[in-house]
Amino acid sequence: MSDATEATPRRRRGRPRAGARSGASGKAAIIRAATQEFADRGYEAASLRAIARRAGVDSALVHHYFENKADLFTATLGAPLRPDRAITAILAGPRDEVGTSIVRYLLTQLEDQKAQARVVAILRTAVGSGPGSRMLKEFLVREVFQRLAAASSSDDADLRANLAAAQLVGVLLTRFVLRLEPIASTPTEELVRRVGPVIQWHLFGSGEPPRPLDATVHRSE
Structure with a gap:
């Protein structure tokens, strides 16, 4: 799956107020403040308003550069992937392809x-025990896992x-x-073929877990 899977971000909202820091210095100040805020409070408790106060800028400047909290959080990580956007796009596609689409996208x-x-x-960082682990887990739960759970809509x-x-x-x-x-x-x-159906089964299936589509062929060779 290509980068096109990730939803295109909407146009930035807000304009810097007169006299506020702008340009590269303002954006850098926001990212530094956000890094500190997420580390101190975690992803769930941090807010864009609090980050703006910490950075010494107007909230409109934060919205000018970053669409939402997830957008700003991934900027602090320097994350090359946006799983939150990808999940949104994948879940909007065919339901029976969700598992394979997720695996193909990541790999x-x-x-x-x-x-x-x-x-x-x-x-x-995620598998560690420091503040970075906490905020990463909260981000993934809020922006990815809860969306997958909502799509499953089962007990x-x-x-x-x-x-x-x-x-x-x-x-x-x-x-x-x-x-x-x-x-x-x-x-x-090959990994998509083997793992994708298992992800699909975890999310939407019932009964026994699936086998790879050509498992019988492999056994007979």
Whole structure:
């Protein structure tokens, strides 16, 4: 899946007030303040208004540069991917392709070495125990997992979303952080074929988990 999967951000709202810091210095001040605010308060409790106060700028300047809190948060991380936007676009597509679309999006985006290196660093932070771990988990729960749960709309929707997330994180850690073979060198489409249906089953399925589409062929060879 290409970058087109991610929803295009809307035009920025707001204009800087007269006398307010603007340009690169104003944007940099907002990102520095946001980094501190997210570290101190976590993703859930932090607000754009509080970040503006900390940066010493008007709230309109924050909205001028950043569409919403998720937009600003990912800027503080230098995140090469926007899973929140991708999930929105994927869930707007065919329901029976959600699992494979998620897996394909993640793996194809991380074929880029720079993106891969940054995501590995973010993953290492996420599995730690510091403030960075807390705010990353809150971001993922709020902007990704809850949307997956809402799409499932079943009695155990939260569990389904968490099981899907556990599968995805396991694949990313194994492939890009631990670099365990053979998963580290398995072609992307092979992983999509094998993992995508499992993600789909966690989110929407019932009964026994699916097998790869050509599992019978592989066993008979």
